[in-house]
Amino acid sequence: MRPKRELRVAIAGWGRAGSHLHAGSLRALPGARLVAVCDPDADARARAAGEIGAERVYADARRLLDDPAIDVLALCQPVPGRAGLACAALAAGKHVLLEKPLAIDAGESDRLVAAEAAATAAGVKAMLGMNMRWHPHALQARRRILAGEIGAPELLASTITTRHDDVPPWRRTRATGGGVLNDMAIHHVDLWRWLTGSEVVEVSACARSREWEDDSAAISARLSDGALATAVVGERTVNDNALAVFGRDGAIALSFYRFDGFTLRRGGVPGDRTDRMSTALHRLAQIVGLPATRRHRGLWLSSYRAQWRHFIDCIGADRAPGSSFADGARAGAVIRAAIESARRGAGVAVGA
Numbered sequence: 001m002r003p004k005r006e007l008r009v010a011i012a013g014w015g016r017a018g019s020h021l022h023a024g025s026l027r028a029l030p031g032a033r034l035v036a037v038c039d040p041d042a043d044a045r046a047r048a049a050g051e052i053g054a055e056r057v058y059a060d061a062r063r064l065l066d067d068p069a070i071d072v073l074a075l076c077q078p079v080p081g082r083a084g085l086a087c088a089a090l091a092a093g094k095h096v097l098l099e100k101p102l103a104i105d106a107g108e109s110d111r112l113v114a115a116e117a118a119a120t121a122a123g124v125k126a127m128l129g130m131n132m133r134w135h136p137h138a139l140q141a142r143r144r145i146l147a148g149e150i151g152a153p154e155l156l157a158s159t160i161t162t163r164h165d166d167v168p169p170w171r172r173t174r175a176t177g178g179g180v181l182n183d184m185a186i187h188h189v190d191l192w193r194w195l196t197g198s199e200v201v202e203v204s205a206c207a208r209s210r211e212w213e214d215d216s217a218a219i220s221a222r223l224s225d226g227a228l229a230t231a232v233v234g235e236r237t238v239n240d241n242a243l244a245v246f247g248r249d250g251a252i253a254l255s256f257y258r259f260d261g262f263t264l265r266r267g268g269v270p271g272d273r274t275d276r277m278s279t280a281l282h283r284l285a286q287i288v289g290l291p292a293t294r295r296h297r298g299l300w301l302s303s304y305r306a307q308w309r310h311f312i313d314c315i316g317a318d319r320a321p322g323s324s325f326a327d328g329a330r331a332g333a334v335i336r337a338a339i340e341s342a343r344r345g346a347g348v349a350v351g352a
């Protein structure tokens with residue numbers, strides 16, 4: 001449900017996430033309008049002024065908290081200092097969309113979850129930016145898994161890779177939210193929980209730090225219902241972003257950058273006649289939806305726009321957003337266990 005009046009949004013952090021993913025999603029989105037930006041970097045502010053005019057582009061995020069003409073704050077700067085701002089914004093009655101990861105430090109994560117609970121009681125909404133939950137393939141996978149189409153998930157396999165040659169300093173160290181475990185694996189750990197309804201209880205990981213901390217990693221994990229999951233994650237290779245979920249009765253394969261990247265196979269063998277037929281049907285259905293996703297800058301970017309649409313609807317209808325700070329805290333605990341496992345060279349129980 002759309003709010004009665006257009007929501008006025010401010011973005012803190014005019015980097016890749018703020019200026020491209022979030023501002024791009026808000027452009028021409030009914031129900032919300034970008035009205036202010038904050039970034040300590042003068043070049044970033046000059047770029048933002050080109051988009052929204054110079055009057056409401058600030059260097060200091062406190063200006064956003066004090067501004068009564070701002071309803072929603074999107075926090076898109078790197079992790080350090082972000083939690084304090086999120087808590088202050090919620091306490092000031094502003095709805096907050098906080099980019100992942102929730103926090104690096106467990107104490108900060110607890111503080112954010114407590115701030116979310118207090119805000120919820122006061123009718124103020126907090127949401128964590130786990131855009132992959134709003135990817136059309138992920139939504140379809142969840143619907144079909146919940147409908148029992150593949151049976152209970154037994155095995156999950158994730159790949160999330162990218163090639164970064166020019167990496168900002170915050171991405172180079174774990175403590176500031178960098179490394180592929182903090183920054184990338186967290187998306188798929190969140191999907192494992194969200195698709196299966198189970199918690200990750202134990203994790204083993206290996207990580208390599210050739211150019212910066214944790215620039216490649218491999219994880220294996222046990223879920224509370226007994227399912228097993230694995231992920232390879234890296235930022236020194238070509239791009240991929242894929243997840244396969246196997247049950248007794250079928251398998252779902254998702255390739256998140258492909259418009260036709262959803263396939264569901266019920267039994268049989270990959271490439272057999274039934275598989276070829278059902279893959280062709282899925283591709284056909286996805287081609288029909290292609291023009292809509294092209295309008296929203298492609299399938300991958302449409303997930304950020306759908307995430308915003310969801311948040312705006314939740315604010316309008318006074319509903320809990322579908323990706324909470326508490327979800328971020330659970331995924332964060334898994335990542336901390338993975339980092340500890342890579343350090344020790346042994347499996348680690350999550351939350352231990």
Ligand SMILES: NC(=O)c1ccc[n+]([C@@H]2O[C@H](COP(=O)([O-])OP(=O)(O)OC[C@H]3O[C@@H](n4cnc5c(N)ncnc54)[C@H](O)[C@@H]3O)[C@@H](O)[C@H]2O)c1
Pocket residue numbers: 012013014015016017018021038039040041044061076077078079081099100101129130131168177183
């Ligand atoms: N959900 C996703 O798919 C996705 C994609 C990209 C980034 N992110 C997340 O967004 C965050 C930022 O990533 P990025 O790639 O945009 O980083 P970036 O380095 O491209 O940009 C960060 C920007 O924040 C600014 N900044 C620094 N401190 C600030 C402060 N105190 N207040 C306001 N602005 C400040 C910097 O000057 C810079 O312009 C990270 O947490 C990252 O994990 C999420």
